[in-house]
Amino acid sequence: MSIEVKGLTHIYSEGLPDESLALEDISFRAEDGQLVGLIGHTGSGKSTLVQHLNGLLKPKKGHIIVGDVDITAENVVMRDIRRKIGLVFQYPEYQLFEETVAKDVAFGPSNLGLTAEEVDERVREAIELVGLDYDKVKNLSPFDLSGGQKRRAAIAGVIAMKPEVLILDEPTAGLNPKAHADILSMVEKIHESEKNIIFLVSHNMDDIARMSDKVLVMDHGKMMMDGTPEEVFSRGDELKKMGLALPASMEIAAQLRENGFAVGGTCLTMEETADGIAEVLKR
Numbered sequence: 001m002s003i004e005v006k007g008l009t010h011i012y013s014e015g016l017p018d019e020s021l022a023l024e025d026i027s028f029r030a031e032d033g034q035l036v037g038l039i040g041h042t043g044s045g046k047s048t049l050v051q052h053l054n055g056l057l058k059p060k061k062g063h064i065i066v067g068d069v070d071i072t073a074e075n076v077v078m079r080d081i082r083r084k085i086g087l088v089f090q091y092p093e094y095q096l097f098e099e100t101v102a103k104d105v106a107f108g109p110s111n112l113g114l115t116a117e118e119v120d121e122r123v124r125e126a127i128e129l130v131g132l133d134y135d136k137v138k139n140l141s142p143f144d145l146s147g148g149q150k151r152r153a154a155i156a157g158v159i160a161m162k163p164e165v166l167i168l169d170e171p172t173a174g175l176n177p178k179a180h181a182d183i184l185s186m187v188e189k190i191h192e193s194e195k196n197i198i199f200l201v202s203h204n205m206d207d208i209a210r211m212s213d214k215v216l217v218m219d220h221g222k223m224m225m226d227g228t229p230e231e232v233f234s235r236g237d238e239l240k241k242m243g244l245a246l247p248a249s250m251e252i253a254a255q256l257r258e259n260g261f262a263v264g265g266t267c268l269t270m271e272e273t274a275d276g277i278a279e280v281l282k283r
């Protein structure tokens with residue numbers, strides 16, 4: 001399955017004094033199995049875009065084609081779309097509300113017309129996929145979990161729907177470095193196991209450079225860049241003008257070049273970065 005966005009435009013509070021053009025003529029395509037990194041300064045339109053992708057917002061203009069269905073068409077059944085496209089909001093743990101973790105994760109799949117056994121199976125699988133111990137957490141209140149665990153439980157509720165497209169809007173926001181790294185390895189595990197399209201919205205350029213097959217860059221509601229991490233991050237001056245940082249590995253590469261080292265590529269691997277630093281220290 002692929003997603004194609006064509007000429008998407010969104011206006012908040014249209015006709016009111018605080019009217020704002022949040023998306024302007026956005027077009028891009030994401031292919032089956034791609035992990036798509038979405039970056040942009042605060043207020044650039046990332047959250048508005050991902051809310052269109054699962055039909056929560058309706059565009060003023062433009063189309064979103066998911067597989068062979070135009071989800072912006074009048075007659076489309078939004079419930080079917082939301083089954084295919086899972087959106088994990090920022091700070092999803094605030095939406096946990098059932099008395100046990102298992103009941104919370106079961107909430108979505110229970111509405112899919114599955115048998116009770118199928119729902120239980122999905123709940124177990126999803127809880128394990130996000131790295132929680134099913135037997136330990138299933139009967140706990142979500143409020144007895146740690147911050148990182150709560151977030152995993154909330155993500156499990158979306159994974160349990162088995163979406164073909166999974167959108168994660170800043171899944172590591174507010175987490176400590178260990179929980180941040182754990183959530184990202186969980187995302188990689190989900191991608192490997194489910195082979196779905198994943199949209200990862202993040203302010204962390206190192207994570208985006210390392211994990212994405214494709215990177216989309218937004219600025220003031222427009223799509224400014226669409227390419228591989230190497231293509232996007234080689235346009236460092238333009239990114240800096242948009243207020244975006246470069247991945248640390250690239251900054252190190254630039255400094256190595258300035259110091260006369262022949263460092264190839266734009267996104268260095270950890271090994272290349274370490275070799276370069278070792279070379280500088282030897283001088």
Ligand SMILES: Nc1ncnc2c1ncn2[C@@H]1O[C@H](COP(=O)(O)OP(=O)(O)OP(=O)(O)O)[C@@H](O)[C@H]1O
Nearest residue numbers: 012013020022040041042043044045046047048049
């Ligand atoms: N519900 C809303 N009503 C009116 N304007 C809104 C609403 N939500 C967002 N906006 C405006 O739309 C623009 C895009 O906001 P959006 O939240 O999509 O950006 P973002 O890139 O996700 O930002 P952040 O990185 O801070 O989450 C901003 O100018 C914002 O103020």
